[in-house]
Structure formats: structure tokens, C-alpha cells
């Protein structure tokens with residue numbers, strides 16, 4: 001006979017339904033709903049459109065993409081606009097530089113690509129001219145931008161050029177107000193201005209609905225503008241001189257990486273910043289400021305190359321906002337495999353040597369091609 005226990009146990013696969021706001025709801029005592037084990041149905045229920053009505057008003061979101069991608073901050077700005085929009089309002093998102101991502105998932109109803117512009121070039125007059133065309137076409141009630149770098153610059157220029165009202169460092173928006181962070185760590189409430197520059201985390205991207213995500217024709221501008229500024233191009237900074245939180249490419253070492261010479265050479269060759277797991281820091285191979293994770297830095301790089309890192313929960317907390325995680329580990333079942341976009345089951349030392357040789361070869365070929373064109 002099976003031993004019995006007085007301890008009540010919860011069936012983790014008990015039926016549930018997905019509520020309108022996208023949350024999983026368990027109905028106690030009911031056998032109606034979905035079970036995780038029903039493999040064809042255990043994935044989240046498809047979200048419905050925020051609205052299918054014809055739009056009579058528009059909110060315009062302006063964002064620069066980076067290598068064809070939008071970061072978490074940009075997606076939060078779209079979500080903030082979508083949360084404010086009513087059933088007759090469309091969320092129009094113009095991406096300067098363009099993106100291949102599905103922005104409907106973040107609440108965009110219309111997606112416009114401004115391919116002439118990207119964050120790599122500083123062309124303020126062209127940006128203002130193209131945005132002016134969009135404003136004339138869509139007559140938006142409000143414009144939303146991320147309060148950082150090129151987006152923040154564009155928002156401020158627009159406010160000055162068009163004499164629009166503007167709020168910066170906005171941490172919260174409602175139907176008719178914006179809450180701004182002001183010096184002294186205080187919040188100031190103001191009427192929702194024409195231009196809203198949002199700080200990070202102003203909205204949650206996990207919306208209970210989706211936008212229609214329709215792509216419309218790319219807008220081009222053939223006008224030539226008098227050059228009031230000279231773009232001297234991008235300056236490559238030494239990866240060691242920037243903080244890990246700002247680094248776009250990080251090569252990170254864990255307990256399974258033991259060839260420091262090859263590791264440093266690889267980071268230099270790739271122009272990447274250096275990160276490390278806590279074990280690699282604790283054993284003295286890296287300084288404490290290189291530690292990534294819950295008790296170290298939270299990073300947001302486009303690429304995070306993890307060499308010999310198991311992917312403990314504390315480490316994963318520090319890399320949850322990275323765009324592409326590439327993990328190299330001898331153990332295919334290491335926890336980092338669940339987070340990695342690409343898992344390479346290989347000895348970290350062997351992979352570093354092979355990667356360096358490939359990169360050197362590619363650089364050599366590029367130089368040869370450039371010389372032959374010169």
C-alpha cells in the first residue's frame with residue numbers, strides 16, 4: 001500500500017484559463033480550462049487586437065533603431081503609447097533606420113520605415129524634415145520618444161523647431177498627465193504635453209493585447225539641406241573605458257574558462273568589453289567591477305558571449321536584457337542553454353582559438369579587398 005501523507009500538494013498542471021489581461025487564472029475545483037500538458041494548447045493564448053475600429057486620431061512614436069533592432073527602452077515607448085490610445089486612436093510608429101521586428105506585438109498599429117536615417121549618422125535637418133512630413137500626414141495628438149541619445153536629441157529639436165510643449169524624464173503617463181522626475185528625486189505632474197520623452201521602465205512591454213502592426217511605405221526625402229553641422233562620424237571608444245552597463249558587446253568568462261591570455265586577446269580582437277561570473281571574480285581572475293549578475297552589473301549588450309558560464313539564476317538576472325546570448329559550454333544541459341540564443345557545446349579554450357583565427361582571417365580579407373579597391 002502507498003504511504004499516505006497529510007500534506008496537501010498542489011497539482012502544478014491543474015486547469016487554468018487566460019484572462020483578458022493576459023494573466024493565467026486557476027479556477028479551484030473546476031476541470032474547465034487548459035492544462036500545460038496538452039501540448040498543442042499549452043502555449044499562451046493568442047492575444048487579440050487592441051482595436052479594430054477605424055482610427056480618427058493618431059499617436060506618433062519616433063524611434064531610432066540600432067542595426068535594425070529596437071532595444072527594450074524603445075519597445076516600452078511603443079507600449080506606453082498603446083496603453084494610452086483609445087479605440088479610435090492608432091499608434092503610428094516611425095522607425096528611423098528601420099527594423100525587421102514585429103512591432104505589432106508591442107502595440108504598434110502602423111509601422112513606418114525611415115530608411116534614410118539611422119543612429120549612426122547625425123543628420124538633424126533631414127530627420128526634422130522627414131518627421132515634419134509625418135506630422136503633416138498623421139496630425140498626431142502626441143509624440144512619444146525615448147529620453148536617451150538620438151531619440152532624446154530629436155525630441156528636443158522638434159520641440160524647439162515646432163514650438164511644441166515637451167516633458168522630459170517622464171516616468172509615468174496617464175490620459176491627460178505626465179509624471180516627471182525632477183532634481184532631488186521628486187516627481188512633478190504636468191498636463192500631457194505634445195512631446196513626451198519617456199525614461200526607462202515607464203511602461204511594461206507585456207501588453208494584454210497586440211497592435212495591428214501594418215507596414216506602410218517607406219518615406220524618403222530628396223531635398224538637400226544646407227549643412228549647418230558637420231558629421232565627423234562615429235568615434236570608436238576603448239571598450240575598457242566604458243562601463244559594462246553601456247557596453248554593446250561583452251565577452252564574459254566563467255569557471256570553465258581558464259586561458260586568460262587567449263581570453264584577453266579575443267576580447268581585444270573583437271573590440272568587446274570584458275565581463276565575468278562571480279566564481280571567476282572570486283578566484284581573483286577579474287576585478288569586482290567586471291562581475292555580471294544579481295550582485296554585480298545588469299548589462300544590456302547586443303551580444304553577450306558567455307564562455308564556460310553555467311548560467312546560475314543570479315548570473316542570468318544580470319543578462320536578462322541582453323539581445324543575443326551566445327553560450328559556450330561543455331555541458332549541453334547547463335542552465336544557460338535555456339537563456340542562450342545560440343548554444344555551442346565545445347571547450348571554451350578551443351572555441352576561443354578557433355574564433356580568433358576566423359576573425360583574423362576575416363579582417364585580413366577585408367583589408368585586402370579595401371586595398372584592391374583603393
Ligand SMILES: Cc1cc2nc3c(=O)[nH]c(=O)nc-3n(C[C@H](O)[C@H](O)[C@H](O)COP(=O)(O)OP(=O)(O)OC[C@H]3O[C@@H](n4cnc5c(N)ncnc54)[C@H](O)[C@@H]3O)c2cc1C
Pocket residue numbers: 253254255256257276277278279280291292293294295296297307308309310311312313314315318328329330331334346347348349
Ligand atoms: C546571494 C548570491 C549572489 C550571487 N550573485 C552572483 C552574481 O552576481 N553573478 C554571478 O555570476 N554569480 C552570482 N552568484 C553565484 C552563482 O550562484 C554561481 O555560483 C556562479 O554564477 C557560477 O559561476 P560559473 O558559472 O562561472 O561557475 P560554475 O557554476 O562552476 O560553472 C562553470 C561552467 O563551465 C562549464 N565548463 C567547465 N569546463 C569547461 C570548458 N573547458 N569549456 C566550456 N565550458 C566548461 C561547466 O559545464 C559549467 O557549466 C551568487 C550567489 C549567491 C548565493
